[in-house]
Amino acid sequence: MLLVKKFGGSSVADPERIIRVASRVKKAVERGDQVVVVVSAMGDTTDDLIGLALRLTPCPSAREMDMLLSTGEQVSIALVSMALHQLGCGAVSMTGPQAGITTDGVYAKAQITGINPERMQRELGNGNVVVGAGFQGISASADITTLGRGGSDTTAVAVAAALKADLCEIYTDVDGVYTADPRVVPDVRKLEQISHDEMLELASLGAVVLHPRAVELAKLYGVPMVVRSSFNENPGTLIKEVDKLEQAAVVTGIAHDTNVAKIGLFDVQDEPGIASRIFLALAAENINVDMIIQGATRGGRNDIAFTTSRDDLSKALEVIHGLQDVVGAEGVCHAEDLAKVSIVGAGMVSFPGVAAEMFRALAEEGINIEMISTSEIKVSCVVDRKDVERAVQSLHARFELHEV
């Protein structure tokens, strides 16, 4: 098998942990697997480097930050390779550029535009482990660019896709993906497998074992992934395209997100272009909008409400107050003590009663629903933050997701 194994910063935080990673890789090599390791910067390295930069300037240039931060992964790949050598395992480290990873050149949040796997393939063919730097690549102008949040996961998936790897293994500090947050629900069950779409919804909805970007890429290229613990040999959760004929679970898991704020505009003019005006203005300020609800038109007036993260609330309010006259809104309100609870399941598309079942469960708990949003494989409700844990627990029980 050709495996891509991704280890995050905490897995390579010190020489002892690096040796543990190397031993784990060696076992796979001894089983006859070809292995590409993708690593992040050691422990707090990235934060330390950012701290150094901020002692020089409050607003470092994005290009120079990428130049600075990319050294973190370069240190890791050299040390992991040395550890493998020490265990008698052939290994070659590769920076993003050496691994042939090209990007669009947008500093701090570059997108991978291509991977030339030639050199990695050559080294694998020579019987070496390839130890590649996550989070980085090189632009067409030969500048070093980093991929931003979730960067190393994305590197691992992209490398797996380019090499047509049999599996992309993401090593983390939990055993896999659970039916709900174990801190909220005591009897959660670890999922044996989950579809890319479901994982994508769970990842976007606040179950942060994996960055949505990486999942999206894996879905696009059909890369099978597994999320598993770097501390034990448990099999983890497999993320793969679910066979259409296979019986998909109606509800796979419950996600929740406590970082939710809502803004409402009353009595907005009901004219074409009003909504686009509002949301383009928010996008221009890089404010991520999640749910959008537009009420039924009453006499040429509309209510529009949307949710965003609490971090973005004050910026969003500024934008909205600036637009209030332009869009002819009578009033603006906001709430920040909100949360979102979602049920996710690839099978719910064929069971129309699932959403109603969710609403009933919440109603029986006396939990008020502020907003609702649905997709083919999820139903999300915005509720009061104080109610969200109870909401998760009751839905977990209602859909019988507990350990059997």
Next chain:
Amino acid sequence: MLLVKKFGGSSVADPERIIRVASRVKKAVERGDQVVVVVSAMGDTTDDLIGLALRLTPCPSAREMDMLLSTGEQVSIALVSMALHQLGCGAVSMTGPQAGITTDGVYAKAQITGINPERMQRELGNGNVVVGAGFQGISASADITTLGRGGSDTTAVAVAAALKADLCEIYTDVDGVYTADPRVVPDVRKLEQISHDEMLELASLGAVVLHPRAVELAKLYGVPMVVRSSFNENPGTLIKEVDKLEQAAVVTGIAHDTNVAKIGLFDVQDEPGIASRIFLALAAENINVDMIIQGATRGGRNDIAFTTSRDDLSKALEVIHGLQDVVGAEGVCHAEDLAKVSIVGAGMVSFPGVAAEMFRALAEEGINIEMISTSEIKVSCVVDRKDVERAVQSLHARFELHEV
């Protein structure tokens, strides 16, 4: 003017010093100069990285060490660029590969094989300061290689040569090149200028303000250099080709080196190939041999003596004992408490009495000369280590090098 300014690790050891470097560069920019800055890794970074590697393996692979250590300069260039930005100065950092520095691919002690200055020229043309990483380059196989000892000085000179810079400034913690070691001679004089050849001899002879490798390269390409302090604005010492018509000093300076050991072989067979056998065997073990003296032949037998550094003595003795029978030597002796004192001056070629004057000065001090070696511009004597400071002092006085 187009200037290359090289700052060593202690000049960029912390954010405060980095800001000082940036301010200095900014002044040059404000005077209308184009500037390329070449920097080393911050302070103890290199040692810290080596320490990390040794916690993983007693014998790290040279390729992975280069991968690891080259991150040190990359951190420095990013931070120096940020500091320049903060001062309102356009700046672009460049790794060795980005600066177009190619090497022969010998890890840990690569030689620069070429520099493609295109990108540096473009950035200079755009009005930017170029901040280049010293000590590193990229091999034909796209591997990162470091240049070994004196690497950043060598980078600076090579970049200056490739860009046809008007001056290569080496910033250090002393004011320039002195007539002798200030710790030995109280009334040393700072030299205003010195030829590449003289500097080369001084550098090789133990006055370690500048690595001989860098001086050699500067001589080869006729790059004018200055050695000056990073702590003040003093003009430093200019190193340049001395005009043949110009009156060169008979003696420019006195160098000394206390790291000298001697090995002697008695009654070696006087046959062609014996000397080459000895010194090829030493070279194969990477033992640097300095002076070699072969005595006059008496009845088909010879005495051969040579000096090496004390660090290499035991390894050299091993080699020599292994060869003793092969070369037919009757005996081997060694001494390690030796030192070398040298007078250097481009003008001495036209004054044949200089060597004799040196010997007389030493004799008058009662200092015994063990070995002598001469070149066109220097005379070196090996003496007892306990005598070397007195030797330097007396020669400094005899050739009237004191401050006027």
